[in-house]
Amino acid sequence: MLLAVWLHGCPLAVAQFLQIEESVQYLTTHIDECGAEGTEDENQVTKGLMALVLAICLLYGDHSADKKNSLNMTVERRVGNEKIVELLEGVSRSEHYVRAAQRPQPLSKNAQEMLLDFQFTKLFKFLEGQIIKQLRPVGDASSAQMNGGSDNVVASFKELIKRQDETIATLNHQIKNLTADLAASKANEGIEAERELAKLKQEMAERCQIENDRKQAEQPHIEHFRSIAEQWQTEAHRYQQWAEQWQQYQIAQLPNAEEVVVQQLSAQVKQLEEQLTYGWQSFEVQGASLAQTSAQLVEANRKIHDLEVQLAAAMSNAATVEGARSSNQSELRNKGSDDEELASLKKEHEDLLVLLADQDAKISQYRQRLIQLGQTVTDEEDDGA
Structure with a gap:
């Protein structure tokens, strides 16, 4: 393209170019051999530009008979005038030429598409007409050929428009496919979230069931300790009644009541100390047992807290999870039941402590009575009291 612009309208430049012996030989040799690299359209343009340089040399070369005939014969023999015309017409039909001729400002996306520019297409069109007039006879045939060239240009435009329509249709199809893929991806994400939520619900239900089973298994032990405490309270109350009745009876029946009472009180003190x-x-x-139950309650509270954390994570993935809420409320109710049982056990232990304190007070009273009756109470017995 640079050589064509440089040689156009300048016989001196053409003469300088033709003085290089390899110039014409290179063009005539490679005009049919190029094409090892590049696309078909690019090779077509390259061949046409080589033909244009040869044709410019014929137009603006030395017009002396010998040199002109020599150059014409060389080109005719090695390439052929019809071949040059065909190559020039091939350039005007190429996509690069059509795209460059559409707008003065280039709109190519990359450097490979900037093979030709708008100003060169105007020069090429001007030179193409002159070259065809010189290489073909003037007359109807020439006019028909020019009309054929115009038809070729129109056909090239139609072909370009057709390819662009196909490209647009392909892009629209790709957009539809991408839209469908995006919708399917969103649907799959929703399904996966629902599956994850269902899995979390199932795990929480299983853990709640395990906690309920554990509490049911511990319930017999709690009932057992409660029964033991009740039996102890009953026995202590009964022993207290027996001791009082026996004491009153002995005092009333025996002649030497003080000595007997002292012995009985000593025996009762010993018995009560053993019971104490x-x-x-x-x-x-x-x-x-209460400490163990408290530790188990703390562990249950910790597990409930873990379940509450998992429940919060599940609710962040889904807008509403009513089932998880009801499960959480059930856990809280179970927790309240455990607190009530623990409070009941604490109350029973407090009652037992009160009973033991009463027994201890009675023992102290018996010791005081022994002291009043003149009996000696050892330090060891005081420590036991």
């Missing part, structure tokens, strides 16, 4: 020791042991056992 047993009571404290039972209290320690029940205290350990």
Whole structure:
């Protein structure tokens, strides 16, 4: 393209170019051999530009008979005038030429599409007419050929428009496919979220069931400790009544009541001390059981907290989860039931402590009576009291 612009309208430049022996030989040799690289349309333009340079040399070369005939014969023999005309017409039919001739300002997306520009297409069109007039006889045939060239240009425009329509249709089809894929992807994400939520619900239900089973398994132990506490209270009350009745009876029946009372009181003190020791042991056992129950309640509260955290995570993935809310409320009700049981056990232990304190007070009273009756109470017995 640069050579064509440089040689156009300048016989001196043409003469300088033709003085290089390899110039014409290179053009005539490679005009049919190019095409190893590039697209078909690019090769067509390259061949046409080579033919244009040869034709410009014929137009503006030395017009002396010998040199002109020599150059004409060389071109005719190696390439052929019809071949040059065909190559020039091929350029005007190429996509690069049609795109460059549409707008003065280039709109190409990349450098490969900037093979020709608008100003060169105007020069090419002007030179094409002159070259065809010189290489073909003047007359009807020439006019018909020119008309054929115009038809070829129109056909090239139609072909370009057809390809653009096909490209637009392809892009529209791709847009539809991408839209469908996007909708399917959103649907799959929704289904996956629902599956994850259902899985979390199932896990929470299983954990709640495990907690309920554990509480049901611990319920017999709680009832057992409660029964033991009630039995102890009943036995202590009964022993207290027996002791009082027996004491009154002995005092009323025996002649030497003071000595008998002292012996009885000593025996009762010893018996009550044994019972008190047993009571404290039972209290320690029940205290350990209470501590274990409290630890289990703390663990249950921790698990409930974990379940509440998982429930919050599940509710962030879905707008409403009514089932999870009801499960959480059920867990809270179970927690309240455990708190009530613990409060009941604490109350029973407090009652037991009160009973033991009463027994301890009675023992102290018996010791005071022994002291008043003149009996000696050892320091060890005071410590036991």
